[in-house]
Each structure stands twice: as structure tokens, then as C-alpha cells.
Amino acid sequence: MESLKYKCLKCGICCHEIPDCHGAKRIPLYPEEVDCLIEIAQERGINFTVKEDLVFPDELNSKILVLxxxxxxxxxxxxxxxxxxxxxxxxxxxxxxxxxYPLSLRTLDAFKFEISIDPLCTFIISNYDELENIDIERLKVIFQDEYPKAEKFFRKNKKLQFKMKKLEAEKQIKITRSITLDNFNKALETWERVEIRSEEKNK
Ligand code: SF4
Ligand code: SF4
Known part of the structure; x- marks a missing residue:
């Protein structure tokens, strides 16, 4: 048990749609990552498209903020x-x-998230009993290379969260938290988009 170490089994499951769950697989990208991947796709002639994922309505400016x-x-x-x-x-x-991956950020609510393990990864499925109630120290050992990357991912999200809160505190934006689904859908149809980017470059 002590010797368990994460090793990708190269099955490719994490890069595929979840069988029988059309649209459920979510591979999130920051705006700067989208720019980078568009460039690579163009060079290679690959059909690469994205859709908005994490967005917030900014009532003050009638804009949709895209994270x-x-x-x-x-x-x-x-x-x-x-x-x-x-x-x-x-x-x-x-x-x-x-x-x-297979560490991921689990969304707790609009602004809170935590590092978790994706149960759909084949390595996780194969070692589920050992990983089910794992504590953070063992997690760091088993996912020696991935844990620091998950932390980096976490920090980047925190940075974006901080940026949004700062914009709100400075009254440059006003995030509508009690919007109805109908009004949100209307806003999605008609409001302009503004991307919220952290300064950090994709590495
Ligand atoms: S699902 Fe897990 S084991 Fe399979 S390729 Fe992805 S990371 Fe590797
Ligand atoms: S970018 Fe991510 S989802 Fe796409 S092939 Fe590479 S690992 Fe898989």
C-alpha cells in the first residue's frame, strides 16, 4: 500500500467524452490557453473549437464575464x-x-473549489480501494508530479477569484448572484463578452 505511485496507463479515457453522457466531459481552458491552442491548431490544420464554461453576469456593465x-x-x-x-x-x-489530471478542481460553489481526484481515470478505478479515503499527505506522495500542478491550477483560480473580487470592491463590476435562470439566459443571448485573464502566461 505504501508503495502506490500514480502512473498514467495511457488509456486516453480522460481525453474522450464520457460514454452515454454526451456533453458531460469538461476540459476547462483559460482564455490564454485557448489562444495558444488555436495557434497550434491552425499550424496543424486541426479543427479546434471551444465554448464558454465559467461565466458571470456583470449587471453594472451588462457584460458576461468569461473566466x-x-x-x-x-x-x-x-x-x-x-x-x-x-x-x-x-x-x-x-x-x-x-x-x-487525474487531480482536478472540484467546484463547491461559484467561487469555491478544492483539489479532488477524478474517479473516472483508469488508474483511480484500478486502485479505488486504496485511494477512497486518502489523506492529503498520502495524496502528495502518490501524485508526486501531479500534486504541484494541481496546486498551480488552484492558485491560478484563486488569482482569478481575487481579481474578480477586487473589481467588485472597486465598483468596476457588479456580479449578479440572485439572477433568475430566464434573465441569465437572456443576458447570455444579448450581453457582450469580456474575458477575465490572470497575468500569468501558460506554461
Ligand atoms: S484516464 Fe488516467 S490512466 Fe487513462 S490516460 Fe487519462 S490519466 Fe492516464
Ligand atoms: S490537451 Fe488534454 S484533453 Fe487534449 S489530448 Fe492533451 S491531455 Fe488530452
Whole structure:
């Protein structure tokens, strides 16, 4: 038990849509990661598209604030950078979420999240009994390389959260927290978009 160490089994499951759950797989990207991947896709002639993921309505300016996007997996059923013969084809440009995987950020509410383990990863399924009630210190040992990346992912989200709170405190934006679904959908249809970016470059 003590010797368990995470090793990717190269099954590619994490780059694919979840079977029978169309649209459920979420590979989040920050705006600067989208820019980087668009560039690579154009160079390679790959059809790469994204849709908005984490967004907030800014009532003060009638704008939709976009924090993250997600990769559209259709029509392939997997990330367009996944290749059957090599797996991920953009290793050194992988988004934060993919670098940290199978550790991920679980959203607790609009502004709170925590580091968790994705139960859909094949390695996790294979070792579920040992990982089910794991404490943080063992998690760091088993996921020696991934844990620091998950922390980096976490810090980046915190930075964005801080930026939003600062903008709110300075009264530059006003996030509507009690908006009805109908009004939110109307806002999504008509309001302009503004991306919220942290200053950090994608590595
Ligand atoms: S699902 Fe897990 S084991 Fe399979 S490729 Fe992804 S990270 Fe590796
Ligand atoms: S960027 Fe790479 S690791 Fe991430 S989903 Fe696409 S192919 Fe998989």
C-alpha cells in the first residue's frame, strides 16, 4: 500500500467524452490557453473549437464575464489534440487541467473549489480501494508530479477569484448572484463578452 505511485496507463479515457453522457466531459481552458491552442491548431490544420464554461453576469456593465472555456469534443468524441497512436500531441502546451489530471478542481460553489481526484481515470478505478479515503499527505506522495500542478491550477483560480473580487470592491463590476435562470439566459443571448485573464502566461 505504501508503495502506490500514480502512473498514467495511457488509456486516453480522460481525453474522450464520457460514454452515454454526451456533453458531460469538461476540459476547462483559460482564455490564454485557448489562444495558444488555436495557434497550434491552425499550424496543424486541426479543427479546434471551444465554448464558454465559467461565466458571470456583470449587471453594472451588462457584460458576461468569461473566466474559462471548455473544449468541444464533437464530432470526434475526444479532444482534437488526442491522437490514437501517440495520445496527447501537445504535451508541452497542455492546459493546466490536463497537467494536473487525474487531480482536478472540484467546484463547491461559484467561487469555491478544492483539489479532488477524478474517479473516472483508469488508474483511480484500478486502485479505488486504496485511494477512497486518502489523506492529503498520502495524496502528495502518490501524485508526486501531479500534486504541484494541481496546486498551480488552484492558485491560478484563486488569482482569478481575487481579481474578480477586487473589481467588485472597486465598483468596476457588479456580479449578479440572485439572477433568475430566464434573465441569465437572456443576458447570455444579448450581453457582450469580456474575458477575465490572470497575468500569468501558460506554461
Ligand atoms: S484516464 Fe488516467 S490512466 Fe487513462 S490516460 Fe487519462 S490519466 Fe492516464
Ligand atoms: S490537451 Fe492533451 S491531455 Fe488534454 S484533453 Fe487534449 S489530448 Fe488530452
Amino acid at each position: 474559462t472555456y471548455r473544449i468541444i469534443l464533437e464530432p470526434l468524441g475526444h479532444c482534437p489534440f488526442f491522437k490514437q497512436d501517440q495520445g496527447c500531441s501537445i504535451h508541452d502546451k497542455k492546459p493546466h487541467a490536463c497537467q494536473a
